[in-house]
Amino acid sequence: MTTEQTAQATTSRPERSVPKPQFTxxxxxxQEFPDSSASARRYxxxxxxxxxxxxxxxxxxDVQPDPRHYLSQGWIYGFAxxxxxxxxxxxxxKAWGVDEPEPVRGIGSGGGGKDLVWPAxxxxxxxxxxxxxxxTFYRYNANVVRQTTQNIENARQxxxxxxxxxxxxxxxxxxxxxWMHIEHILGLYVFAAINRSCPTNxxxxxxxxxxxxxxxxxxxxxxxxxTLSEEIESFDxxxxxxxxxxxxxxxxxxKVVEALTAVxxxxxxxxxxxxxxxxxxxxxxxxxxxxxxxxxxxxxFVTPTVIGAxxxxxxxxxxxxxxxxFGPLTEDREFAEYNKEIMQGWLAKWVPMCIEAARTMQPxxxxxxxxxxxxxxxxxxxxxxxxxxxxxxxxxxxKELSL
Amino acid sequence: xxxxxxxxxxxxxxxxxxxxxxxxxxxxxxxxxxxxKASKKDPLKQVLRSYFxxxxxxxxxxxxxxxxxxxxxxxxxxxxxxxxxxxxxLSIIPLPEVSAARSMPMLFNVVPNPELHNGQAxxxxxxxxxxxxxxxxxxLYMNNxxxxxxxxNSLRNFHSDYCGTIGxxxxxGFITGDAITAxxxxxxxxxxxxxxxxxxxxxxxxxxxxxxxxxPTVFHSVQSDESxxxxxxxxxxxxxxxxxxxRQLLERxxxxxxxxxxxxxxxxxxxxxxxGTKDRRKDRESYAEMWRRWIYDDYYxxxxxxxxxxxxxxxxxxIEESWKQIWEKGYxxxxxxxxxxxxxxxxxxxxxxxxxxxxxxEYKYPGWYDKYGAWWENxxxxxxxxxxxPIVFEDVDYVYPSRCWTCMVPCLVxxxxxxxxxxxxxxxxxxxxxxxxxxEAFRPTYQGRETPNMGRLVGKREWETIYHGWxxxxxxxxxxxxxxxxxxxxxxxxxxxNPKKMWTLDHMRRCPPLQSPNVIVNEMDxxxxxxxxxxxxxxxxxxxxAPASA
Numbered sequence: 010m011t012t013e014q015t016a017q018a019t020t021s022r023p024e025r026s027v028p029k030p031q032f033t034x035x036x037x038x039x040q041e042f043p044d045s046s047a048s049a050r051r052y053x054x055x056x057x058x059x060x061x062x063x064x065x066x067x068x069x070x071d072v073q074p075d076p077r078h079y080l081s082q083g084w085i086y087g088f089a090x091x092x093x094x095x096x097x098x099x100x101x102x103k104a105w106g107v108d109e110p111e112p113v114r115g116i117g118s119g120g121g122g123k124d125l126v127w128p129a130x131x132x133x134x135x136x137x138x139x140x141x142x143x144x145t146f147y148r149y150n151a152n153v154v155r156q157t158t159q160n161i162e163n164a165r166q167x168x169x170x171x172x173x174x175x176x177x178x179x180x181x182x183x184x185x186x187x188w189m190h191i192e193h194i195l196g197l198y199v200f201a202a203i204n205r206s207c208p209t210n211x212x213x214x215x216x217x218x219x220x221x222x223x224x225x226x227x228x229x230x231x232x233x234x235x236t237l238s239e240e241i242e243s244f245d246x247x248x249x250x251x252x253x254x255x256x257x258x259x260x261x262x263x264k265v266v267e268a269l270t271a272v273x274x275x276x277x278x279x280x281x282x283x284x285x286x287x288x289x290x291x292x293x294x295x296x297x298x299x300x301x302x303x304x305x306x307x308x309x310f311v312t313p314t315v316i317g318a319x320x321x322x323x324x325x326x327x328x329x330x331x332x333x334x335f336g337p338l339t340e341d342r343e344f345a346e347y348n349k350e351i352m353q354g355w356l357a358k359w360v361p362m363c364i365e366a367a368r369t370m371q372p373x374x375x376x377x378x379x380x381x382x383x384x385x386x387x388x389x390x391x392x393x394x395x396x397x398x399x400x401x402x403x404x405x406x407x408k409e410l411s412l
Numbered sequence: 413x414x415x416x417x418x419x420x421x422x423x424x425x426x427x428x429x430x431x432x433x434x435x436x437x438x439x440x441x442x443x444x445x446x447x448x449k450a451s452k453k454d455p456l457k458q459v460l461r462s463y464f465x466x467x468x469x470x471x472x473x474x475x476x477x478x479x480x481x482x483x484x485x486x487x488x489x490x491x492x493x494x495x496x497x498x499x500x501x502l503s504i505i506p507l508p509e510v511s512a513a514r515s516m517p518m519l520f521n522v523v524p525n526p527e528l529h530n531g532q533a534x535x536x537x538x539x540x541x542x543x544x545x546x547x548x549x550x551x552l553y554m555n556n557x558x559x560x561x562x563x564x565n566s567l568r569n570f571h572s573d574y575c576g577t578i579g580x581x582x583x584x585g586f587i588t589g590d591a592i593t594a595x596x597x598x599x600x601x602x603x604x605x606x607x608x609x610x611x612x613x614x615x616x617x618x619x620x621x622x623x624x625x626x627x628p629t630v631f632h633s634v635q636s637d638e639s640x641x642x643x644x645x646x647x648x649x650x651x652x653x654x655x656x657x658x659r660q661l662l663e664r665x666x667x668x669x670x671x672x673x674x675x676x677x678x679x680x681x682x683x684x685x686x687x688g689t690k691d692r693r694k695d696r697e698s699y700a701e702m703w704r705r706w707i708y709d710d711y712y713x714x715x716x717x718x719x720x721x722x723x724x725x726x727x728x729x730x731i732e733e734s735w736k737q738i739w740e741k742g743y744x745x746x747x748x749x750x751x752x753x754x755x756x757x758x759x760x761x762x763x764x765x766x767x768x769x770x771x772x773x774e775y776k777y778p779g780w781y782d783k784y785g786a787w788w789e790n791x792x793x794x795x796x797x798x799x800x801x802p803i804v805f806e807d808v809d810y811v812y813p814s815r816c817w818t819c820m821v822p823c824l825v826x827x828x829x830x831x832x833x834x835x836x837x838x839x840x841x842x843x844x845x846x847x848x849x850x851x852e853a854f855r856p857t858y859q860g861r862e863t864p865n866m867g868r869l870v871g872k873r874e875w876e877t878i879y880h881g882w883x884x885x886x887x888x889x890x891x892x893x894x895x896x897x898x899x900x901x902x903x904x905x906x907x908x909x910n911p912k913k914m915w916t917l918d919h920m921r922r923c924p925p926l927q928s929p930n931v932i933v934n935e936m937d938x939x940x941x942x943x944x945x946x947x948x949x950x951x952x953x954x955x956x957x958a959p960a961s962a
Contacts (some may be wrong), residue, residue: 035489147468
């Protein structure tokens with residue numbers, strides 16, 4: 010094709026069919042009219058917990074309706090037993106206002122939301138102090154998995170696994186390996202499970218975040234286990250399954266973990282028993298007071314970084330929302346004493362199970378070549394930590410703690 | 413992701429599968445499905461070590477685009493006609509998303525496949541992502557678009573408005589009743605696999621054509637998660653098909669889910685795409701053309717029909733009927749006309765159609781002008797207050813419709829309306845399939861079979877009925893659809909923001925009271941109701957009264 014032909018072809022090319030951008034001047038401030046001011050540019054259907062609305066509140070509060078608010082036509086789908094939406098009696102705990110009747114709507118009743126005082130009950134006052142929403146939890150968890158991967162990769166390249174003492178290899182393959190099952194079960198069958206049951210969108214967002222911490226931590230441990238199988242000749246990557254299924258040291262903890270998934274229709278008890286009782290008395294006992302104390306002496310600087318990431322999830326994130334969720338209920342303006350009684354009952358039920366399970370774990374403290382602090386000292390630290398959590402919630406330390 | 417391959421890593425995390433030894437998990441949610449013979453099907457492989465960084469990267473792109481849109485003054489090019497409809501869409505969609513998150517654990521107990529539980533847990537996380545990223549998009553619109561009214565009181569509006577209630581089917585339907593019906597068939601097999609194509613792909617394309625590239629940015633990012641969810645649904649469906657006892661329930665649930673999705677999604681998204689756009693290029697696809705491509709070809713022919721060989725009974729008749737509703741019976745046009753008729757009950761502004769729009773509609777839907785043209789001309793004529801009332805009270809050859817008790821969209825294709833007496837109340841339905849859904853499907857027995865886990869359709873499902881007899885100013889005030897001067901309405905039947913052109917509560921005060929057709933029907937005797945039904949079936953198209961008898 011000659012230059013002239015090319016030029017002709019170019020000029021004769023048909024116009025492409027594409028949308029034509031137009032100047033519309035539809036940006037904020039272009040005109041003045043009712044609702045055009047800066048003060049109209051905020052979500053005005055909810056009251057913030059503090060003076061100013063937060064980004065977290067804007068993306069979570071009131072997404073899920075409540076018939077005591079503006080839900081003019083009520084719930085539109087029900088279960089076969091007549092329950093609908095997010096019944097407030099799916100936990101025995103009560104927040105102020107829950108016993109007040111829902112507005113009755115019918116022919117000519119109107120929406121019934123205009124003059125309702127809001128929040129209609131105390132559950133709506135819960136805010137996650139971690140202010141988690143999608144932007145925050147992806148950044149947080151992506152950072153954790155990146156750092157964990159880098160730590161393990163660095164250890165692999167430095168051949169640091171060769172420094173491990175023989176019994177420590179055995180300890181990690183069986184016991185650190187067994188712990189992955191616990192995180193997995195709690196993540197999926199406690200926190201993900203109660204994500205359906207809890208009463209507000211702020212609650213279920215916190216449950217989802219707690220759940221994903223656990224599931225991620227379980228998978229971190231599993232993939233760490235896989236790396237160790239590839240790097241340490243004597244490391245048995247399947248031993249954790251045998252330990253979890255058969256080692257007597259793990260059966261007490263397993264009973265408690267499975268019992269946590271089997272709580273009879275009470276999301277509050279599942280979350281409370283897990284984060285207030287199980288985690289300090291068994292979770293931190295194993296993670297902080299055994300693995301992280303024992304590892305360095307046995308030549309292992311890597312496992313504490315993997316375990317530490319999960320420990321940070323609990324101690325710095327999940328425990329915080331737990332405090333914010335359950336603490337106000339013990340000072341509730343209507344049900345404080347009732348809630349304390351319920352929670353004390355849960356402590357009396359779960360603490361002895363956890364203490365018994367902790368004692369069945371005691372032989373683990375003797376398995377490494379270089380021993381960690383004594384079991385009793387570790388347990389005392391766990392009990393002390395637990396007592397502090399309970400006191401901060403406004404509850405009494407249960408007598409069962411001395412078992 | 414580390415040097416470990418995804419397949420290897422995925423295989424490794426299967427070692428986490430749990431067989432209870434001491435206590436079984438509490439079974440809170442039930443199903444009438446059984447999985448006795450089900451072989452376990454693998455969902456899409458995904459491990460969190462790669463998932464979180466991948467999602468974070470997707471977020472970076474979304475939020476980077478958001479910053480770019482603001483810095484580049486995107487809102488100087490956004491069509492108001494388009495963005496007004498986002499006040500409705502973005503008030504609805506965050507709840508279905510987070511409800512999908514809440515529905516996932518309902519499947520843990522009933523689907524005996526631990527590997528699938530991992531996939532469902534990741535879907536749960538995705539859905540929280542979708543809900544909050546969409547709330548954030550709406551916040552950005554509120555802060556930067558010329559008219560924040562409707563965005564700023566979005567969730568109050570959603571909970572008060574009949575459109576919001578229709579949308580809530582796409583939320584409560586995921587989390588209530590039989591766990592498989594709700595969280596698998598209705599949510600993943602039909603809503604996500606079929607209709608997210610129009611929701612999250614077709615609609616964002618139209619947004620871009622109207623100067624809004626943030627909706628595509630956010631929703632294409634959302635849609636990129638859907639393949640995981642589709643995979644979850646497919647694996648569950650194949651497991652369910654393994655047990656022949658499930659086939660009757662699968663047939664029931666596919667019919668219900670398909671029809672409800674058609675009624676709800678096609679009503680809303682069809683209206684947004686056809687009546688919310690300013691892009692009238694003749695070669696751009698109409699909603700009907702998009703539907704044919706995304707739903708009929710990609711879903712029905714490529715996804716559903718191949719499942720017939722596994723014993724799935726496909727609702728061929730309903731798929732053809734849905735197409736007929738869109739192509740022959742003008743379903744989307746009837747819905748858009750109803751939205752505009754009832755503009756005063758909503759919280760966004762609806763632009764009138766112009767000659768350019770008429771030409772496009774006539775080109776895409778031959779015969780459109782004869783049916784709808786005169787009514788839209790009247791809409792333009794009556795758009796600004798000038799001594800007359802809103803169009804719904806004026807004589808424009810339009811009969812206000814009855815409300816469908818099941819899908820809650822009004823009975824707009826008049827010839828299809830049917831009635832039934834249930835629990836002593838006469839209910840109207842937009843179509844026989846909606847009657848079947850209420851009277852036969854959502855019941856404790858189905859075709860003689862006990863279905864104790866099936867959900868119930870409850871609530872005050874006819875919006876007009878709760879305001880029956882009210883003055884319209886009080887209705888609008890009760891719903892809260894009023895601007896910050898205390899009298900100008902949030903909704904307007906035009907896009908002119910000159911306060912002198914805007915309707916106020918004072919204009920509403922002088923209107924006749926709101927009358928619920930469904931209350932009136934129940935006040936009639938049997939003969940009156942029969943005559944009402946016969947007359948109703950002769951009405952239309954475009955809501956026209958029944959022709960006088962010869």
